[in-house]
Amino acid sequence: MLDDFLNQFLPSTVGGLVIGSIYALVALGYTMVYGVLRLINFAHSEIFMIGTFASLVTLTAIAPSAPVTGFALIGMLLLLMLVSAAASSGAAVVLETVAYRPLRKKGATRLAALISAIGASLFLQELFALVVIPWLTGKPGRNQASAPRYVARDTLFKIGNADVRLDHVIVVIAAVLVMITLDRVVNKTRIGRGIRATAQDPEAAVLMGVSIDNVVRVTFLLGGAMAGVAGSLYIMEIENTSYFIGFVLGIKAFTAAVLGGIGNLRGALMGGVVLGLIENWGAIFLGSEWKDVIAFTVLVIVLMFRPTGILGESLQKARA
Amino acid sequence: MKGDEVTRESTPVKRGGRNAIVHSLDRARDWWEHAKVWQRYLVYIALVVGALILPAPAIGQFMTPGSDWTTVLIYPIGTYILLAVGLNVVVGQAGLLDLGFVAFFAIGGYSVAYYGVEHGWNYWVTVVWGIALAAVSGVILGAPTLRLRGDYLAIVTLGFGEIIRITANNTDEIGGARGIPGIPHPDLFGFKFKLDPAPYYYLMVAAIVLVIIFSVRLQKSRVGRAWAAIREDEDAAELMGVPTFKFKLLAFAIGAMIGGLAGGLYAGKAVFIEPNTFPFILSATILAAVVLGGSGNLPGVMLGAFLIGWLPERFRDLADYRILAFGAVLVLMMALRPEGLLPSRRRKAELHEGTGGMGTMGAEVPGPDTDVSTAEAAK
Numbered sequence: 001m002l003d004d005f006l007n008q009f010l011p012s013t014v015g016g017l018v019i020g021s022i023y024a025l026v027a028l029g030y031t032m033v034y035g036v037l038r039l040i041n042f043a044h045s046e047i048f049m050i051g052t053f054a055s056l057v058t059l060t061a062i063a064p065s066a067p068v069t070g071f072a073l074i075g076m077l078l079l080l081m082l083v084s085a086a087a088s089s090g091a092a093v094v095l096e097t098v099a100y101r102p103l104r105k106k107g108a109t110r111l112a113a114l115i116s117a118i119g120a121s122l123f124l125q126e127l128f129a130l131v132v133i134p135w136l137t138g139k140p141g142r143n144q145a146s147a148p149r150y151v152a153r154d155t156l157f158k159i160g161n162a163d164v165r166l167d168h169v170i171v172v173i174a175a176v177l178v179m180i181t182l183d184r185v186v187n188k189t190r191i192g193r194g195i196r197a198t199a200q201d202p203e204a205a206v207l208m209g210v211s212i213d214n215v216v217r218v219t220f221l222l223g224g225a226m227a228g229v230a231g232s233l234y235i236m237e238i239e240n241t242s243y244f245i246g247f248v249l250g251i252k253a254f255t256a257a258v259l260g261g262i263g264n265l266r267g268a269l270m271g272g273v274v275l276g277l278i279e280n281w282g283a284i285f286l287g288s289e290w291k292d293v294i295a296f297t298v299l300v301i302v303l304m305f306r307p308t309g310i311l312g313e314s315l316q317k318a319r320a
Numbered sequence: 321m322k323g324d325e326v327t328r329e330s331t332p333v334k335r336g337g338r339n340a341i342v343h344s345l346d347r348a349r350d351w352w353e354h355a356k357v358w359q360r361y362l363v364y365i366a367l368v369v370g371a372l373i374l375p376a377p378a379i380g381q382f383m384t385p386g387s388d389w390t391t392v393l394i395y396p397i398g399t400y401i402l403l404a405v406g407l408n409v410v411v412g413q414a415g416l417l418d419l420g421f422v423a424f425f426a427i428g429g430y431s432v433a434y435y436g437v438e439h440g441w442n443y444w445v446t447v448v449w450g451i452a453l454a455a456v457s458g459v460i461l462g463a464p465t466l467r468l469r470g471d472y473l474a475i476v477t478l479g480f481g482e483i484i485r486i487t488a489n490n491t492d493e494i495g496g497a498r499g500i501p502g503i504p505h506p507d508l509f510g511f512k513f514k515l516d517p518a519p520y521y522y523l524m525v526a527a528i529v530l531v532i533i534f535s536v537r538l539q540k541s542r543v544g545r546a547w548a549a550i551r552e553d554e555d556a557a558e559l560m561g562v563p564t565f566k567f568k569l570l571a572f573a574i575g576a577m578i579g580g581l582a583g584g585l586y587a588g589k590a591v592f593i594e595p596n597t598f599p600f601i602l603s604a605t606i607l608a609a610v611v612l613g614g615s616g617n618l619p620g621v622m623l624g625a626f627l628i629g630w631l632p633e634r635f636r637d638l639a640d641y642r643i644l645a646f647g648a649v650l651v652l653m654m655a656l657r658p659e660g661l662l663p664s665r666r667r668k669a670e671l672h673e674g675t676g677g678m679g680t681m682g683a684e685v686p687g688p689d690t691d692v693s694t695a696e697a698a699k
Contacts, residue, residue: 040471102655111417112658114471115611118419118604119650126644247600251482254475289490296479303472304464 005284010162012280018168020276021175025230026253027268029223035199035263036219042117045250046124047092047224051231052241054087055080056147067152085228092224128243144242147235171233178229255299261309345662371525386636390517397629398524404609404625405531406578412616414571415551417474420481424454424576426598428583433500443506447584454580455573462572489595499594506588520589608646614660616667
């Protein structure tokens with residue numbers, strides 16, 4: 001058992017970092033919306049799913065015959081991420097307008113908003129299962145869709161017995177760059193200041209001339225863009241998607257957000273990576289079929305002992 | 321009902337007759353609240369007679385032309401009603417959002433299947449054992465998590481539901497992904513239940529009636545008032561001396577027991593269960609039933625469960641689209657009538673005041689564009 005663990009420790013760590021980066025990107029959307037609205041945007045997982053499909057469709061249209069390299073690869077990555085981010089943030093803004101804005105205007109309870117979110121989530125999943133995927137694949141029924149490979153699985157270097165491949169490096173670097181950008185936007189720009197102000201005290205923010213509607217829309221837009229980038233990276237790494245992939249990944253990303261301290265942007269990054277590592281290390285002992293159980297158990301334990309997360313909710317400063 | 325005096329003064333706001341059906345439902349509720357005892361008993365008797373003759377083929381031909389009506393009455397309709405009444409204790413009465421209710425259904429079902437098949441226990445013993453196990457797991461889940469904020473609780477319960485399903489899927493001892501076939505049928509005083517669905521239907525009706533009586537008695541007791549207090553303002557309830565944690569745990573355990581009972585009855589009829597009998601979507605469906613009907617109000621909840629169980633069976637061609645429709649209906653309901661089709665008046669007032677559901681959202685500042693009718697209704 002211990003031998004197994006030592007043998008698989010480094011490869012699992014690499015895998016954990018990669019999937020953890022994707023969790024972190026999705027977690028940012030949960031964290032930002034929760035910070036501003038105190039709402040678990042249950043349909044955020046479907047925003048991520050839409051991002052995977054945007055990349056998939058673009059990729060299928062380009063149809064690279066062999067893995068791309070060099071500048072073509074960078075251009076292609078940027079294009080796919082942009083397309084996915086645009087699709088996801090568009091979907092997130094529509095979602096906000098249709099499912100949450102009317103409730104907010106009425107001063108509805110958070111319970112009502114959460115149920116509306118679940119409804120929107122189910123609706124989007126089924127829309128893809130019944131309409132979009134059959135249309136894309138040309139086959140009726142609940143299908144999966146596969147994407148062609150465009151990043152070669154070349155080993156760049158080895159750490160111990162772990163192969164670090166090109167696609168691993170791309171996921172981690174892309175995720176970190178996107179997160180730094182988001183951090184800048186939230187902490188340095190005018191609208192970012194509006195977001196932080198609203199998270200702290202909506203009433204005072206309104207009195208100071210912040211447009212709440214605008215802030216909420218931009219929050220959904222930014223969160224959606226992060227989820228879109230995550231979806232694009234997911235398609236590159238996993239090369240397969242379906243209507244249900246958002247569900248479990250969404251819960252894990254939410255776990256990551258809670259783990260790092262919900263409302264805390266840097267916490268989301270850390271939470272994502274920690275969760276990815278824990279579930280991959282745990283899978284060495286228990287087998288990969290227990291991964292989801294490990295993640296959910298982590299969620300319960302974190303909420304029991306430290307409901308404000310590892311880095312804390314840090315309401316005033318980092319709360320987006 | 322005690323405590324109704326508080327809200328009785330708030331006459332319903334007339335809102336230009338947005339929906340005639342919904343308004344007639346409101347009127348029916350108002351009539352019921354002021355009905356005399358004999359009138360109520362007449363309705364009870366009519367309902368029991370109605371339930372007894374419901375499986376008649378003549379009714380079935382209209383209700384479900386495409387499938388056997390009695391079977392449909394047991395599953396999904398009866399089972400959904402039972403589950404919805406159970407979830408109503410948690411969501412409607414205590415105001416706790418549980419997204420993993422299917423876990424207790426699964427525990428009840430698996431107890432009957434496992435102890436009946438592997439250990440040859442009597443069916444009724446396994447049902448009671450399943451109820452006990454469900455209650456215990458409700459307490460185990462609730463004890464660490466019920467101190468959490470309402471929306472965290474929702475996610476944790478969702479995780480719990482998935483943990484139970486995946487664990488069943490990964491554990492070969494209880495059949496793993498293949499499930500457990502050959503669950504023995506129940507027998508009662510020498511009468512053997514076989515493949516004919518009718519006896520199961522009457523068993524289901526008996527269970528539903530029992531659970532309803534239990535639930536109504538609870539609601540009108542000290543426990544029910546404590547739940548209402550917790551639902552409306554947990555901090556105030558705690559300050560007034562209500563041991564909120566204990567009562568929340570009790571709500572969880574009772575909801576779980578009803579879920580376990582439903583699972584046991586289901587397994588006895590179904591002969592075969594597998595992990596995928598208990599997906600998350602079933603939790604969401606039952607929640608949709610509770611919310612759609614009017615959470616907190618038993619007739620409403622049962623109406624919701626009936627509609628959600630029956631409509632996909634009635635319109636089988638469109639059954640594929642049922643989850644799509646649920647989703648859209650949930651979003652629409654929350655925007656237009658968050659209190660459900662047939663709410664209790666008290667619950668409706670709570671929702672309009674912004675209590676009774678984890679408080680209001682952040683970034684919510686009443687302004688000139690805030691819906692005025694909500695302010696009126698809150699008076």
